[in-house]
Amino acid sequence: MVGNDSASEVHADAPMLEWHDLTVAYGRRPVLWNVDFEIPKPCLFGIIGPNGAGKSTLLKASLDLVQRAGGCVRFWGQPLAQVRSRIAYVPQRETVDWDFPVTVMDVVRMGATSKLGWFQRGGKRERELALHSLDRVGLADFSNRQIGKLSGGQQQRVFLARALAREAEIYLLDEPMAGVDAGSQEQIFNILATLRDQGKLIVAVHHDIRTAVEWFDAVALVDMRLVAAGPTAEILTPENLTMTYSGRLSVLDEIGEAVERGGRTS
Amino acid sequence: MIRLSVIAAFLPYNTLVVAAGVAAVGCAAGVIGTFGVLRKRALVGDAAAHATLVGVASALLLTGQRDLAVLLVGGLTSAMVAIVLLVLIRKFTRTRDDAAIAIVLSVSFGLGITLISGMVSRGIPGSGGLERFLLGHTASLTAHDAILLGAVSATSVLCIVVGLKEATMVAFDRDFAAAAGWPAATIDFVLIALVAVMVVVGLPAAGAVLVTALVVIPPAVARQWTERIVPMLVIAGTVGLVSSLLGVAISSVAVQIPTGPVVVLVATSFLIFSVFLAPCRGIVWRARATSLLPSACCEEKDAETTARVVTEQKL
Numbered sequence: 001m002v003g004n005d006s007a008s009e010v011h012a013d014a015p016m017l018e019w020h021d022l023t024v025a026y027g028r029r030p031v032l033w034n035v036d037f038e039i040p041k042p043c044l045f046g047i048i049g050p051n052g053a054g055k056s057t058l059l060k061a062s063l064d065l066v067q068r069a070g071g072c073v074r075f076w077g078q079p080l081a082q083v084r085s086r087i088a089y090v091p092q093r094e095t096v097d098w099d100f101p102v103t104v105m106d107v108v109r110m111g112a113t114s115k116l117g118w119f120q121r122g123g124k125r126e127r128e129l130a131l132h133s134l135d136r137v138g139l140a141d142f143s144n145r146q147i148g149k150l151s152g153g154q155q156q157r158v159f160l161a162r163a164l165a166r167e168a169e170i171y172l173l174d175e176p177m178a179g180v181d182a183g184s185q186e187q188i189f190n191i192l193a194t195l196r197d198q199g200k201l202i203v204a205v206h207h208d209i210r211t212a213v214e215w216f217d218a219v220a221l222v223d224m225r226l227v228a229a230g231p232t233a234e235i236l237t238p239e240n241l242t243m244t245y246s247g248r249l250s251v252l253d254e255i256g257e258a259v260e261r262g263g264r265t266s
Numbered sequence: 267m268i269r270l271s272v273i274a275a276f277l278p279y280n281t282l283v284v285a286a287g288v289a290a291v292g293c294a295a296g297v298i299g300t301f302g303v304l305r306k307r308a309l310v311g312d313a314a315a316h317a318t319l320v321g322v323a324s325a326l327l328l329t330g331q332r333d334l335a336v337l338l339v340g341g342l343t344s345a346m347v348a349i350v351l352l353v354l355i356r357k358f359t360r361t362r363d364d365a366a367i368a369i370v371l372s373v374s375f376g377l378g379i380t381l382i383s384g385m386v387s388r389g390i391p392g393s394g395g396l397e398r399f400l401l402g403h404t405a406s407l408t409a410h411d412a413i414l415l416g417a418v419s420a421t422s423v424l425c426i427v428v429g430l431k432e433a434t435m436v437a438f439d440r441d442f443a444a445a446a447g448w449p450a451a452t453i454d455f456v457l458i459a460l461v462a463v464m465v466v467v468g469l470p471a472a473g474a475v476l477v478t479a480l481v482v483i484p485p486a487v488a489r490q491w492t493e494r495i496v497p498m499l500v501i502a503g504t505v506g507l508v509s510s511l512l513g514v515a516i517s518s519v520a521v522q523i524p525t526g527p528v529v530v531l532v533a534t535s536f537l538i539f540s541v542f543l544a545p546c547r548g549i550v551w552r553a554r555a556t557s558l559l560p561s562a563c564c565e566e567k568d569a570e571t572t573a574r575v576v577t578e579q580k581l
Binding site for chain 2: 065084085087096102103113121162
């Protein structure tokens, strides 16, 4: 939707994206605890951690899709509401019904028309923007195909094209490589790297360490809390990975249980 | 024109207006139902439909008026209460969705039936004939009633026509819409509220028990024939219109048959036909396609698409 972006230049020195003491809880159980770090400049940034570590929740909380129990998120030093039109979100592929009666073109156009005001359907400009975005992900020939008749990798690229059609500067992607074959992964990573080279920030939730080392400039290791964040080579050390992946039933779960118990007795 | 005037000469004005009104309801139910079905809310609609009886009976009890508008406002109120109850149950209990729907549906329906039979047996004025809301009976509608139903239906369709972009975006991917700053939860609520409005105006035509079919079957038929949302809305609207029109016609000839079952049977015959014979998705087509050439239909479409894109680029 249309947002007021005029004030953005004032915060030129602020990091592109920062989290301050972000805490999220489902019910009384914390899923993310005091996450605090920042991404100063455009880069290809990976959020890495085991299943259930709260990686997707981190993105969703940043976009106000789930409620935050505490802390805040700033884009260019500003709250989300001020800068929505400069941000694009790519949800997990399984969250939508791929049998929905829309074509590839329809979905990608949604990216362009999502920036227009109420009841404005868009016209030639939005169509061209959508076609251009489809071209960038190599799906221009599929524009009239119903979205269910695509492979997993192609569906993921449709989602990416929809985000591209928003012409955003920050892209938040939730598991863009889930269910995507190696060839398509390389293709998607190449698109993301090109975006980075154009000065965009790409934050992607990712689970595969091997490809993470290969592609991401910087990463954050997350396991309900922030384990470490920084340049990929410095962060993806055996020590850090052990800490992230083996501390499953750690202090946090105990805190969570204690909070739950405390809540019931009081 | 001559033929039309001949028909008009045989049918009283009232019957014609009622037929038009109910046809509008059928059409709107198909259109609104398309989004209900795409959002997987068919069962929520069913619970709302069964809950309407409580409201209809209470409205009569409270106001003493037998006016259709009053009764339907009552019905809409209780339908919305049922929907809000479902939301609350989901939020505050660990009851699963399907169980919650079954509970709300049966409890509210039981309450409605109890109210109505109690009122009838006590001889409360105007309560005679309330049971028509159970299975639908259009023969008792006045022209005035039909105009009301038609107007509400037209307004509901207008909402979808105007808000098509917003409705489609939220129905397809609520999180994406919300992240882009759209009030996705509100839009979602409007969509389900429109379904509630449709089951309420559909009451006279199909009755509380069967009205959900009016909202669910036409979209199911339409989905068989198209892969795009706008054609789906048009086809669902048309199927709804034709089904309810035929239902009214048949039950106006055979007065003892309630309208609802007839409407549902007509719509179902469309569905059976489509499930078997629709291109691409139809059972017969798919069986043939797998025996001859895998997904032949869709390959053809793609070749077409590619050709068109190429020509467009050249132009």
